[in-house]
Amino acid sequence: MLRTEELLLNVGPQHPSTHGVFRIIVKLDGEIIREAIPVMGYLHRGTEKLAENLTYTQIIPYTDRMDYVSAMTNNYVLVNAVERMMNAQIPERAEYLRVLVMELQRIASHLVWWGTYLLDIGAMSPFLYAFRDREMIIDFFNELCGARLTYNYMRVGGVKWDAPDGWLDKIRVFIPYMRSKLEEYDRLVSGNEIFLARIKGVGKYDAATAIAYGLSGANLRCTGVSWDLRKDQPYSIYERFEFDVPVGQNGDCYDRYLIRLEEIEQSLRIIEQVLDQIPEGDTMAKGLRVIRPPEGDIYAPIESPRGEIGCFIMSKGKTEPYRLKFRRPSFVNLQILPKLLVGETMTNLITILGGIDIVVGEVDC
Amino acid sequence: MKGLLQGLGVTLKTMTQKKVTYAYPDVPLTMPDRFRGIQHFEPDKCIVCNMCVKVCPTECISLTGKANPDPEKKGKVIETYDINFEICILCDLCTEVCPTEAVVMTNHFELSTYSRDDLFKDMKWLTDNNTLVRKENNYAFPRGGAKKDV
Amino acid sequence: MLDLVGQPLTWTHTLIFAAYGVLLLLIILGFVTYAIYFERKVIGWMQGRYGPNRTGPFGLLQTVADVFKLLIKEDTIPRKADRPLFILAPVITFIPSFVVVATIPFTANLIHADLNVGLLYYVALSGISTIGMILGGWASNNKYALLGGMRSAAQMISYEVPLVISVIGVIMMTGTLNLHKIVEAQGDNFWNWNFLPQIVGFIVFMIAGVSELNRTPFDLPEAESELVAGYHVEYSGFRFAFFMLAEYVYVFAIASLTTVLFLGGWHAPFALLAFIPGIVWFLLKFSIIVFFFFWIRATMPRIRIDQLMGLGWKVLLPLALLNIFITAIYMGITA
Numbered sequence: 115m116l117r118t119e120e121l122l123l124n125v126g127p128q129h130p131s132t133h134g135v136f137r138i139i140v141k142l143d144g145e146i147i148r149e150a151i152p153v154m155g156y157l158h159r160g161t162e163k164l165a166e167n168l169t170y171t172q173i174i175p176y177t178d179r180m181d182y183v184s185a186m187t188n189n190y191v192l193v194n195a196v197e198r199m200m201n202a203q204i205p206e207r208a209e210y211l212r213v214l215v216m217e218l219q220r221i222a223s224h225l226v227w228w229g230t231y232l233l234d235i236g237a238m239s240p241f242l243y244a245f246r247d248r249e250m251i252i253d254f255f256n257e258l259c260g261a262r263l264t265y266n267y268m269r270v271g272g273v274k275w276d277a278p279d280g281w282l283d284k285i286r287v288f289i290p291y292m293r294s295k296l297e298e299y300d301r302l303v304s305g306n307e308i309f310l311a312r313i314k315g316v317g318k319y320d321a322a323t324a325i326a327y328g329l330s331g332a333n334l335r336c337t338g339v340s341w342d343l344r345k346d347q348p349y350s351i352y353e354r355f356e357f358d359v360p361v362g363q364n365g366d367c368y369d370r371y372l373i374r375l376e377e378i379e380q381s382l383r384i385i386e387q388v389l390d391q392i393p394e395g396d397t398m399a400k401g402l403r404v405i406r407p408p409e410g411d412i413y414a415p416i417e418s419p420r421g422e423i424g425c426f427i428m429s430k431g432k433t434e435p436y437r438l439k440f441r442r443p444s445f446v447n448l449q450i451l452p453k454l455l456v457g458e459t460m461t462n463l464i465t466i467l468g469g470i471d472i473v474v475g476e477v478d479c
Numbered sequence: 480m481k482g483l484l485q486g487l488g489v490t491l492k493t494m495t496q497k498k499v500t501y502a503y504p505d506v507p508l509t510m511p512d513r514f515r516g517i518q519h520f521e522p523d524k525c526i527v528c529n530m531c532v533k534v535c536p537t538e539c540i541s542l543t544g545k546a547n548p549d550p551e552k553k554g555k556v557i558e559t560y561d562i563n564f565e566i567c568i569l570c571d572l573c574t575e576v577c578p579t580e581a582v583v584m585t586n587h588f589e590l591s592t593y594s595r596d597d598l599f600k601d602m603k604w605l606t607d608n609n610t611l612v613r614k615e616n617n618y619a620f621p622r623g624g625a626k627k628d629v
Numbered sequence: 630m631l632d633l634v635g636q637p638l639t640w641t642h643t644l645i646f647a648a649y650g651v652l653l654l655l656i657i658l659g660f661v662t663y664a665i666y667f668e669r670k671v672i673g674w675m676q677g678r679y680g681p682n683r684t685g686p687f688g689l690l691q692t693v694a695d696v697f698k699l700l701i702k703e704d705t706i707p708r709k710a711d712r713p714l715f716i717l718a719p720v721i722t723f724i725p726s727f728v729v730v731a732t733i734p735f736t737a738n739l740i741h742a743d744l745n746v747g748l749l750y751y752v753a754l755s756g757i758s759t760i761g762m763i764l765g766g767w768a769s770n771n772k773y774a775l776l777g778g779m780r781s782a783a784q785m786i787s788y789e790v791p792l793v794i795s796v797i798g799v800i801m802m803t804g805t806l807n808l809h810k811i812v813e814a815q816g817d818n819f820w821n822w823n824f825l826p827q828i829v830g831f832i833v834f835m836i837a838g839v840s841e842l843n844r845t846p847f848d849l850p851e852a853e854s855e856l857v858a859g860y861h862v863e864y865s866g867f868r869f870a871f872f873m874l875a876e877y878v879y880v881f882a883i884a885s886l887t888t889v890l891f892l893g894g895w896h897a898p899f900a901l902l903a904f905i906p907g908i909v910w911f912l913l914k915f916s917i918i919v920f921f922f923f924w925i926r927a928t929m930p931r932i933r934i935d936q937l938m939g940l941g942w943k944v945l946l947p948l949a950l951l952n953i954f955i956t957a958i959y960m961g962i963t964a
Contacts, residue, residue, distance in 0.1 A: 121772060123772050123773075123776075129857060131855065145776065145934065168536055169534075171572065172534065172536040172572065174570075175568055175570035175572070176536065178570075179568075232930060235931060236846065236848070236930040237928070237929060237930035237931075238672065238676070238845075238926070238927060239490055239493075239672075239675060239676050239927050239928060242676035242677060242678065243493075243676070246499050246677055249499070256510065256513075256514060257513065258513070259513060260510075260514045260515040260571065260584065260613075261514075261515050261569070261571075264569075264570070266570045266571055266572070274571075274575070275513065278511075278512075278513070298489055301485045301486065301488070301489050302485070302486045302489040302490070302928070303486065303930075304482075305481065305482030305485055305486075306483060306486050306930065307480070307482050308483070308846050308929055308930050308931075308932050309482075309930045310482070311933070312930060312931075312932070312933055312936075459933070459935070460776065460855055460856075461855055461933045461934060462933075483928075486929070487924060487925070487928050489928075490675040490927045490928045491675070491924065493674075493675050493677055494675045495674075496677065497677075498677055498678060499677045499678075500678050500679060
């Protein structure tokens with residue numbers, strides 16, 4: 115009888131496919147994983163603690179840096195929580211602009227996911243195609259608020275900038291372009307037999323497990339649970355728009371892939387409606403010179419591209435929060451990883467980790 | 480097989496399409512007007528109200544003022560004004576709260592240097608940084624900002 | 630050249646052979662330099678980029694600069710590595726890749742070694758490179774390198790089998806293992822070339838060939854998103870350059886071999902175009918195959934190791950065997 119040993123392999127924090135500085139210690143038996151221990155915290159910056167010494171306006175730039183792939187939704191989750199505490203009235207145009215940038219952000223974020231996921235699986239070109247198209251959205255944001263990633267765009271009571279002249283028309287031109295590119299993505303990747311063989315049936319779990327682990331976003335919807343906060347707990351003005359919530363059935367990486375691509379299409383639909391309905395007017399509420407929410411606490415969740423992102427604020431009636439807590443979807447979704455990895459190969463580790471769609475800045479916060 | 484061939488078709492088609500990259504170091508990137516780059520500072524406009532220092536989330540601005548040398552005028556004039564670009568996150572809040580638009584954004588973004596010392600910009604440097612200054616400032620935002628409750 | 634081989638070995642002849650070898654090495658180095666350049670250009674174009682364009686006119690000196698950088702780099706050997714094997718591994722990988730080029734006939738006259746077992750020689754020697762990869766992976770004392778080395782062993786052995794069996798049809802049709810004679814047996818028109826009657830063999834050969842080259846979609850041994858860089862993760866400087874070199878020399882070799890075996894070598898596609906020199910036709914066919922490799926790399930994702938094994942043993946091998954039977958039956962009927 116040959117003596118065999120388990121191999122302890124340290125994947126990360128410096129590894130091309132951990133999407134930043136994330137580390138998994140895996141016990142390998144040949145190429146089969148027997149145990150996986152995720153180690154997180156390499157990108158921890160203490161945002162929540164820092165926030166206790168910052169005014170609400172000052173926290174907004176910090177939220178940009180939490181999930182740096184989707185800064186607009188992070189901006190919104192904070193200002194939304196504060197506004198709910200203060201019962202602020204937001205001008206119509208500001209709400210429409212917020213929905214517009216959040217949906218553009220969702221597209222940009224899913225494009226980053228799509229590109230990097232394919233890169234994990236070994237295809238190079240999709241990454242550059244996705245970034246080519248994401249670049250257009252980034253340029254829109256650059257024109258709107260002067261930054262490409264860390265927007266610092268939303269404010270308690272509205273948005274910082276109104277759309278510049280001709281900006282909305284550019285987005286109207288972008289929609290058909292993006293639709294044609296989506297079709298190109300399908301031709302390039304979605305039918306590719308090698309790709310399908312790699313992701314079909316990989317990383318499977320059922321709805322009960324997903325709910326037990328608190329998953330949200332595409333990670334939950336792939337099991338057939340239709341749960342999208344934009345529909346189920348409408349915030350902002352989402353109840354005015356028509357869109358579908360794509361759900362899967364099998365709960366594998368392939369369903370997650372399809373759902374995310376379909377969400378791009380649904381976001382485009384919302385953007386179309388926003389562009390048709392957007393009124394003229396102010397973009398900033400009057401009378402919000404000093405932001406001091408009343409004593410109390412609130413938990414306000416919204417649907418970020420990665421799932422349910424929530425902001426819990428406990429206020430003692432000062433301009434700084436007494437305690438601020440973000441429910442970060444990347445962090446919560448990641449918890450299922452050790453369970454999924456047992457019995458999988460090294461190759462599937464990358465497929466599953468990529469399929470969960472984490473942003474390490476948000477995991478570690 | 481069909482999917483593989485379709486994919487090959489897409490890449491072949493892209494080969495003949497227009498390239499999308501920028502020739503960046505050769506051709507300078509033109510940023511839109513609202514771009515948030517290194518600040519420009521105008522000492523004459525500054526009223527030493529300390530708003531920017533208070534609102535800065537990373538506490539990278541430091542300033543000192545002195546009494547107005549002209550005895551007939553009240554108030555203070557600026558003496559030193561430094562921004563530490565090691566920690567500045569170009570969040571735009573200082574220009575947002577400035578009541579006189581003494582500190583404004585420019586379109587310059589090239590901050591890479593060989594020494595950290597170069598990132599500490601003083602008043603003279605910021606004053607001389609007077610090209611490509613942003614035209615639109617504080618577009619939709621009411622004057623004034625949150626005060627700390629300390 | 631071939632006359633010299635037949636004569637008794639003298640010092641002069643040895644010198645001539647050595648000079649010839651160096652010349653061929655330089656040609657291959659030139660090919661590798663510009664194969665890497667064109668690979669990056671082609672993939673760049675396919676991704677909406679320009680590819681290298683900064684060093685030299687049109688970036689033509691980019692690879693030269695890269696290689697120069699590798700050569701002047703500090704030679705690092707990990708302390709816990711198995712030193713002799715670590716040093717030996719790139720050599721073992723590179724030498725067979727260069728030696729196999731000797732048998733490839735580029736035109737009717739430009740032949741380096743007219744071996745009557747040319748094909749067998751190629752296959753036998755190219756298998757040795759795998760040992761270098763395993764040694765490199767083992768000697769690095771790195772777990773990623775070890776996994777990469779093991780994968781490369783499994784992959785190379787599994788795909789060597791269908792690769793060899795797929796060309797047996799060609800050998801049966803021409804009745805020789807001599808690559809020169811195999812080309813001569815193919816006619817002056819493209820419908821006389823082997824790839825049409827041997828279409829199954831040709832496809833199997835191409836797939837197994839890509840796999841032998843460790844190129845996408847079969848680049849598992851160095852799968853950078855899983856194993857960081859696979860078996861050569863601990864190598865740097867000129868030792869790494871040797872691994873890279875071996876990989877691209879094999880691209881050269883496999884593309885040449887495909888041209889010779891299936892695409893009629895130096896023959897023109899139509900008899901009336903035969904006035905154009907054979908070397909042009911050879912280079913043209915050769916370039917198309919190399920371009921095809923680049924094109925696949927720009928498009929395909931990577932296959933998984935178990936699927937790779939399944940494809941090799943359950944699909945390619947039976948197909949290659951079937952091809953032999955069909956060829957045999959056809960030959961039996963027509964004979």
